[in-house]
Amino acid sequence: MRNYFRSIKFKYTLCVLAVLLLGLFVAAVSSGGTSPFSSALNYVLTPLNRAAAYLSETLSDWNAGFRSSARYIEEIESLKEEVEDYRQQLVEHEKLQQKLASYEDFLGVKSEHSDFVFEPAAVIMRDGMDIYASFTINKGTQDGIDVDMPVIYGKNLLGVVREVSLTSAVVYTVFHPDVSVSAYEMRTREDCYTEAENDLSAEGSIKLMGLARTTPVVAGGIVCTSGIGGIYPRDLIIGTVTQVMSSEADISAYAVVQPTVDPRTATDVFVITDFEDKAQ
């Protein structure tokens, strides 16, 4: 082993390690948050990932049933096929209905907010280990995507773009501790903000902070973005209040909010690239 550490190969290895460290440093300080190596690899792999994501979605709808080899198999075979056909049609119908609902919502947002400029995108990658449900979309700087652009599904806020390369972008969802959104509760109009906490994120919920101790907010209330700060436009739905609790740290109260759309299941999203009150 000593020979290896004295060899020229080991010196080459150290040089490559130094380059990798430099890449890490470049990624940390660059505005897009990605290293040049990563961007190049992303560029090559994006079409492949898109194809695989599509295949994965298609395969998840495939109903591979185990056929019994019992005595009456031939008699029931045609009936099974018929049921299989109907089931397949039902899956297609459900998918179309979901898509239609998303587009109807989108159309609603578009007609309500004519100032919004959208870029449709597909979710192509996820890290299964990530408890914050961050995901990668197939649009990048070449499509006009930039960091701090909000990502929605219908009228619902999913998260915000935090890293961007030429052909893809990483979206941090509302479950991420780096994402805090200024908000208000629709019925009471009480101003507040969202905050993510590990335990709640793992369960698919977030905290709504800054409520008064005597807050009139109750379970079932709808929480929307307030537009303060200029990153998220006003009136995007964040989620529904599931419980209201008193804070142990100070005299305020907080609420637990469940996002209306689970970012873990989103496959087609829209990025809001521009809107009227956007911070420049």
Next chain:
Amino acid sequence: MRTKERIYPVLRRVIYILLFLLIAVAQNTVLGMRGSLLLPLIPLTVSVCIFEHEYAGFFFGVLGGALYDLASPAADGIYTLVFAVLGCAVGLTMHYLFRNTLLSAFMLTLLFALFTALTGFIFMVLAKEAAGSFAIFRRRFLPGAILTSLLLPVFYYPIRALDQKLR
């Protein structure tokens, strides 16, 4: 004979690279989209590093880590660095210290997966928020590392066969 000696190592490594691409796409899309805790790039990287030893192992580590980095929201390039160092370490260990058996390969895979899980945990969770994070390590990262290690035979035996055929 000489042609075989020249072509076989190249062919073998080209097959490894294609395998890396295929498994990375499967991990980042098919498995990742379903929230699976399995990271098949780890047993693949370990298996390749075991047979390729430290120098080539280092570069296959770079490749495996870079492919994992694409889907991970942890600091960009961190897995490339970790996989490169661990790949080299696996190659060195198998070259000079251990006998190449499934058991020793499994131990190395488990260590590799635990170290990767620890890196992910530190950079993705602990660096963001400490409260409640150890429970998440116990519930998510640890089972993920153990399950990932169990995938080793799926890669170890085919790569051993490929190595014997094309060496």
